[in-house]
Amino acid sequence: MITPPQRQAAPAPHLLIVEGDVQMSDVMAYHLRSEGFVVLVAHGGQQALELARSEPIDMVLLDMRLPDITGMACAQILRAESDVSILLLAERPDGSDGIAGLELGADDYVLKPVRLTELLARVRARLRRRRAEAPTAPAPPLDAILVAGDIRIYPESRRVFRGSREISLAQKEFDLLSTLVRYRGCTLTREMLLRGVWGQSQPDAIRTVDVHVRWLRTKIEDDPASPVLITTVRGVGYRFAD
Structure with missing residues (x-):
């Protein structure tokens, strides 16, 4: 009897949390890992950029206040260097910093203090949209012209x-x-x-x-x-x- 081949599960999405508050980053990382994500953590912008350049990151959860460079600057560099999804962790109650981040190329934002259920919903929603936007047929070489x-x-x-x-x-x-x-x-x-x-x-x-x-x-x-x-x-x- 021939055993039908097993369908391989899709690899777990890789998330990068960039959060200056160590306790908050630990809580978010624990929560997201328990939901099956692979999670990397950076506590500063420069460390985040190094990880984004060396690891296969699907989404960056980016705090707007970092100890070395601003979240705005980090978002702009990330967007200039890749098409990775960026979810901002906005500080201002009116969301104005999150809106400014969207203009720099971020995909979405959540307000702090972060509600973990909302964070998880937005992460999953953005990853679904990213999969839907991906080409279903082999694409031509990037920027062939x-x-x-x-x-x-x-x-x-x-x-x-x-x-x-x-x-x-x-x-x-x-x-x-x-x-x-x-x-x-x-x-x-x-x-x-x-x-x-x-x-x-x-x-x-x-x-x-x-x-x-x-x-x-x-x-x-x-x-x-x-x-x-x-x-x-x-x-x-x-x-x-x-």
């Missing part, structure tokens, strides 16, 4: 065209342009670009970003002195026109 206006970027062959004209770019110029176009309309800080393109975060290397942006503008802008494609967000970083 990046298009912004009349600029076309071919990541695999590392070629760039503006209209019918091919633009010759150095390796880091190509990587920088690809990153800016991939997140067009979003402001990317110099630190985010330095880490994403050069793989480093030393403050003394920030000038490298400005130099490469200047070189890139000379190649893709009609008037590099008055750029309209790569604009400067003073004191923050750069944004590619949406």
